Amino acid sequence: MDVPRTMQIQEISAHPGPVPGRGTQRAVQVCKYIDVTTCIGCKACEVACVEWNDHPFRETTFDDTYQTMPSTEWNYWNLIRFAELERDNSFMWLMRKDQCMHCEDPGCLRACPADGAIIKYENGIVDFQQDNCIGCGYCISGCPFDIPKFNPQTKKVFKCTLCSDRVGQGLEPACIKACPTGCLHFGTKDEMVQIAHSRAHQLKTQSGFANAGVYDPPSIGGTHVIYVLHDITQPELYGGLPANPVIPPSYTYWKWLAKPAGLVAAALGILAVFFHRITYGPKLPESEAEAVVTEHPDEVDAGRKEKP
Amino acid sequence: MSGSAERFDEKARAAFARHGRTLIRRGELLRHPVYTRVLHWTVAIFFVLALISGFALYSPWLYRWFTPLFGGGPMTRFLHPWFSLGFTIAFAFQFVNWLRPMRWTPNDSRWMKRLKAYITNADKAEPRETGFFNAGQKIYFWLLVFGTVFLLITGLLMWFDNLTPRWSVAISYVVHDIAALALLAGFIIHIYESTAQQPGTFRSMIDGTVTNDWARTHHPAWYEEVTGRDRDRDDRGT
Numbered sequence: 001m002d003v004p005r006t007m008q009i010q011e012i013s014a015h016p017g018p019v020p021g022r023g024t025q026r027a028v029q030v031c032k033y034i035d036v037t038t039c040i041g042c043k044a045c046e047v048a049c050v051e052w053n054d055h056p057f058r059e060t061t062f063d064d065t066y067q068t069m070p071s072t073e074w075n076y077w078n079l080i081r082f083a084e085l086e087r088d089n090s091f092m093w094l095m096r097k098d099q100c101m102h103c104e105d106p107g108c109l110r111a112c113p114a115d116g117a118i119i120k121y122e123n124g125i126v127d128f129q130q131d132n133c134i135g136c137g138y139c140i141s142g143c144p145f146d147i148p149k150f151n152p153q154t155k156k157v158f159k160c161t162l163c164s165d166r167v168g169q170g171l172e173p174a175c176i177k178a179c180p181t182g183c184l185h186f187g188t189k190d191e192m193v194q195i196a197h198s199r200a201h202q203l204k205t206q207s208g209f210a211n212a213g214v215y216d217p218p219s220i221g222g223t224h225v226i227y228v229l230h231d232i233t234q235p236e237l238y239g240g241l242p243a244n245p246v247i248p249p250s251y252t253y254w255k256w257l258a259k260p261a262g263l264v265a266a267a268l269g270i271l272a273v274f275f276h277r278i279t280y281g282p283k284l285p286e287s288e289a290e291a292v293v294t295e296h297p298d299e300v301d302a303g304r305k306e307k308p
Numbered sequence: 309m310s311g312s313a314e315r316f317d318e319k320a321r322a323a324f325a326r327h328g329r330t331l332i333r334r335g336e337l338l339r340h341p342v343y344t345r346v347l348h349w350t351v352a353i354f355f356v357l358a359l360i361s362g363f364a365l366y367s368p369w370l371y372r373w374f375t376p377l378f379g380g381g382p383m384t385r386f387l388h389p390w391f392s393l394g395f396t397i398a399f400a401f402q403f404v405n406w407l408r409p410m411r412w413t414p415n416d417s418r419w420m421k422r423l424k425a426y427i428t429n430a431d432k433a434e435p436r437e438t439g440f441f442n443a444g445q446k447i448y449f450w451l452l453v454f455g456t457v458f459l460l461i462t463g464l465l466m467w468f469d470n471l472t473p474r475w476s477v478a479i480s481y482v483v484h485d486i487a488a489l490a491l492l493a494g495f496i497i498h499i500y501e502s503t504a505q506q507p508g509t510f511r512s513m514i515d516g517t518v519t520n521d522w523a524r525t526h527h528p529a530w531y532e533e534v535t536g537r538d539r540d541r542d543d544r545g546t
Contacts, residue, residue: 014368014371015368016368016369016371113368113371114371114381115368115371115372115381117381132381133382134365134381134384134385135382135385135386136365136385136466136469137466137469137470137477138466138477138481140469140470140474140477141474141475141477141481142478143474149470152470155382155386248474248475248478250479251481254481254482254485255481258482258485259367259485260367262366262489263366263367263369263370265489265493266489266492266493266496269492269493269496270496273496273497273500273504276427276500276505277500277505280427280428280429281429282429282504282506282507283505283506283507284507284525285507285508285519285521285522285524286432286433286521286525287519287521288507289432289525
C-alpha cells in the first residue's frame with residue numbers, strides 16, 4: 001500500500017497482535033506548539049478548523065467572557081478557553097487554545113475496545129477511525145483532557161485530527177495557517193520543543209514571568225501539542241488544563257493485566273470441569289449406582305494376570 | 309418478602325400452570341413447574357446473549373470472534389445493554405419465585421463443611437437434611453443476585469457514559485468485569501453440575517420432572533417432604 005511518508009501507522013486500538021508495517025520507516029514526529037503568551041484570542045484558528053473540516057456553524061453561548069461555547073463538541077474541535085486572572089494588582093486574560101493534545105501515550109487509544117477505531121501514526125497524530133468506532137464512549141473517560149465528544153445521533157466520537165489529511169500531504173494544520181500573530185507553530189517535535197524552551201527562557205529573563213515554562217507532560221509520555229505558559233506551576237488556571245494528566249488505571253493495569261488473566265482463568269475453569277468429570281465421574285441416582293460393582297479398578301493388584 | 313410479591317408469584321404460577329402442562333410418569337416427581345421452567349430459560353437465554361456480547365467488548369482477543377455473531381461492533385455495543393436489561397427483568401421475577409427455597413439455613417453451613425467430599429464424589433448420596441436446593445445452588449443464586457445489582461449499576465453508568473462522570477465510568481469498567489467474571493465462574497459450575505456431573509438433572513428443567521431415585525439421592529429432605537416416605541427404607545428402582 002502506498003502510504004504517504006508521514007502517515008505510517010504506529011499503534012492500533014484493541015488490535016490483537018503487532019501493527020503490521022511497524023518500524024518500516026524513519027519516524028518524523030510532528031508537533032503543534034502553542035505560545036499561550038502571544039495569543040490574542042482572535043479565534044481565527046476556531047474558524048479555520050470549522051472551515052477546513054466543513055463543520056456546521058454553531059450558535060455561540062454568552063457566559064460573560066469571550067469564550068465561544070462552554071466546551072468542544074463532536075463537530076467543534078478547537079476552542080479558545082478564556083480565564084481572567086488578577087495578578088500583582090493587575091488583570092490578565094489567559095487564553096488557551098484547547099483541542100486534542102495528541103498524547104504520546106493516548107488514554108483514548110488505551111481504553112478503546114474496538115479494533116482499529118483509534119490509531120496513532122508514526123508521526124504522533126492520534127486519529128479516530130469512525131468506521132470502526134462502536135460508540136461505547138470508553139475513550140471519553142480514558143482521556144485526561146476531556147476531549148473526545150459523542151454524537152448521539154450517529155453514536156460515534158470525534159475530536160481534533162491535527163489535520164492528518166493536510167499533514168499527510170505535507171501541509172501544516174489549518175489552525176496554524178490561519179493564526180495572525182504567529183503564536184501557533186508546527187514542525188518536528190524536537191524543533192518545537194527547542195523553540196518553546198527558548199521562548200520560556202525569554203519570558204523568565206526578560207518579561208518577569210519567573211514561572212514560565214513548557215507544558216509537555218511526561219506523565220503521558222509527552223504530547224504532540226505543547227504549550228508555553230506564563231505560569232507552568234498552575235496549568236489549571238488556563239481553563240482547567242490538568243497539571244498531572246494520567247490515564248485511569250482501569251485502562252492500563254486492569255485492561256492489559258487483569259482482563260487477560262481473567263480470560264486465562266475462565267479457560268482453565270472450563271478445562272477444570274472437564275477434567276473433574278473424567279477423574280471423579282458423575283453422581284448417579286441410587287438405583288443406577290447399584291449397577292456399579294467397583295469404583296477403583298486401578299487399585300487392583302498389578303501382579304494379577306489378565307485372563308486370555 | 310412482601311405479601312403482594314408473594315401473591316403475584318402465586319398468581320403467575322397458577323396462570324402458567326393453566327396454560328402449560330407437566331407430564332409426570334410413575335416413579336417420578338414434579339420438580340420445576342411450568343412457570344419456573346419458562347422463567348429459567350428466559351433468564352438463561354438473555355444471560356448467554358449478554359455474556360457473549362459482553363465478552364466481545366471485554367477483550368481485544370475476543371472482539372473479532374464475537375462481534376460478527378451480533379452483526380458487527382456497533383451492533384454488539386447496542387445490543388449488549390438490551391440483552392442485559394432483559395436478563396435483569398426476567399431474573400427479578402425468578403428472584404421472587406425462588407426467594408423462599410433459597411434461604412440460607414444451618415443445614416447449608418453444615419453442607420459447606422463437607423465441600424471436599426462433595427467435590428470428590430466421596431459419598432453415595434447427599435446428607436439427609438439436604439432440601440429442595442443444596443447450599444451450592446443457593447450460593448450460585450445469591451451470587452447472581454448481588455452480581456446483577458453491581459452489573460446493573462455499573463452497566464447503566466457505562467451505557468450513558470457520554471453523560472456520566474468520567475471517574476465513575478473508569479471505576480464501573482473494573483467492577484463490571486469483576487462481577488461478570490464471578491458470574492461466569494458460577495455459570496460454568498452450574499452448567500457442569502446440571503448436565504455432566506449429575507445425570508437426570510437437565511430433564512428437570514426441560515420436562516419439569518425427576519425420578520424418585522434422583523430425588524432420594526440428591527435432595528433427600530425434599531423427597532421425604534413431598535412423598536412422605538423415608539428415603540432409606542423405600543423400594544429401590546422406583
